[in-house]
Amino acid sequence: MPAFDPTAHALSVNRRAFLQQSAYGLGGLALAMLTNRLGAATPGATRPKGWHGALVAPHFPVKARRVIYLCMAGGPSQFETFDWKPKLKALHDQPFPESFTAGQQLAQLQNMVLKARGAFTEFRRHGQSGIEISDLFPHIASVADDLCVVRSMTTEQINHDTAHAFMNTGSIIKGRPSMGSWLLYGLGAETQELPGFIVLTSAGRFGLQPISARQWSSGALPSKFQGIQFQSRGDAVHYVGNPAGVCQSTQRQVVEEVQRLNGLLAEETLDPEITTRIAQYELAFKMQTSVPELTDLKREPKEMLDLYGVKEPGDGSFASNCLLARRLAERGVRMIQLYHRAWDHHGQLEEGMKSGARDVDQATAALIKDLKQRGMLDDTLILWGGEFGRTPMGQGTGRDHHINAFSVFMAGGGVKAGTTYGATDDLGYRAVENVVDVHDLHATMLALMGIDHVRLNTKFQGLDIRLTGVAGKVVPGLMA
Secondary structure, eight states: OOOOOHHHHHHHTSHHHHHHHHHHHHHHHHHHHHHHHHHOOOTTOOOOSSBOOSOSSOSSOOOOSEEEEEEEETOOOGGGTTOOOHHHHHTTTSBOOHHHHTTOOOSSOTTSOOBBOOOSSOEEEETTTTEEEETTOHHHHTTGGGEEEEEEEEOSOOSHHHHHHHHHHSOSSTTOOOHHHHHHHHHOBSOSSSOSEEEEEEEOSSOOOOOOGGGGOOTTSOGGGSOEEOOSBSOSSTTOSOOTTOOHHHHHHHHHHHHHHHHHHHHHOOOHHHHHHHHHHHHHHHHHHHHHHHTOGGGSOHHHHHHHTOSSTTBSOHHHHHHHHHHHHHTTOSEEEEEEEOOOOSSOHHHHHHHHHHHHHHHHHHHHHHHHHTTOGGGEEEEEEOSSEEEEEEETTEEEEESSOEEEEEESTTBOSSEEEOEEOTTSSSEEESOEEHHHHHHHHHHHTTOOTTTOOEEETTEEEOTTTTOOOOOGGGBO
16 A cells, blocks of 8 residues: 555645546536436437437427538529519619618618619419429429428528628627537437538629638537538548558557547546547548548439539539538438528629529429438428528619518428418518518427427526527428
8 A cells, every 4th residue: 555645635635636626527417417408308209329419319309300501692682582572573663662661771772762673583383382483493493392482581680791690600799609510519410420510612603702611610519519611622621531651550540649649638638629639530530431432423323413413523513512412411411501602692683693593593403302302301401591681672783681581491301391481571671471580490490300499508608508599489380
């Protein structure tokens, strides 16, 4: 038995050592309380397979297992997509009624003479549901009976960056986790070979607006839950291959030694980022095999490339990204987000809308058809839309930003297919029937994933935060 060392004993029970050592027990207690709070579930509900998140079991019956968010960055005009307004077209180029705009927040049209701008395109009814869709989107129109079009969306933010942040995180405050990070935190992922939250970007010819990585940030959550951007051209992940002269077994030894050193550090501290680093080193090693196979679109048959309109696999187009999204969904990725930057049409509205529609129309419809024929659409939730809408008043040859009304659509994942929800006034200025704000959309999407939005939260600066903030309600009218 070693001799008693009074100095060592004193050091072992001083305040700093007590806090450091007891933190493990306190952390375990906090984790138990957290999982108990998050995991209070519907009786009979079962926990999904795979990498588990914070939820012990779903709160509601699970309709969707993954989300593909087709983000039309810049804000496409609802008047040339899904919200047909014949009275606005009849009023084209005439003074816009002041009764609609008095005292209202306008972006760049403040104190200007306002003239109505009707749609330059025609609308037709499609499918058995008879949903009215612009002639610019004939392929999306062919899957009308799979769509749930929301014409009464509203948002709080009128500028691009803050509107993107609001649509992705439910807040404009920095440090708030994105929707994909919340899903990964709550549900985990069904893959151990790829990140659970992946982002792809593409761009059109008109209306390009920059986007920032904070739109897929994990914010207050550990960085293991952040979105990982894959490159749309060339290697999806930089340095995914080993350098010359380094074989797989050598690389495995390096990873194991780094993991051992990180493990020693993790034993000394409670920094969750060290745990993240350990997990990410292992994931990076696995991705050296999984990513090249994933991104080899040339393995897809020609008829599949033609369905999506892929001219050259891996060319960085929205079409290639949509096909890659289906491959990611097959491999268990929880959140797949595709940004297409092409919709900020303050001018050249007609040219810009036609170009953007050509970019996304065929591939969007192909993704829905492809998932459906594979039996995956039922549990894949697709969201298509921008961060806000466009004014029914003209701005030169375009339209300005608009927050009082815009349109999005959802498909699959338990939504009520072949329907429209909500309505705007006769001139499309304001949502007036079954209004859906961004928090409501988030709450409904989480409910389709089996999550009660009120019970999925984390501590940030001493407060409980969640995707929907202190607002949000589930919209049953959007759910099958």
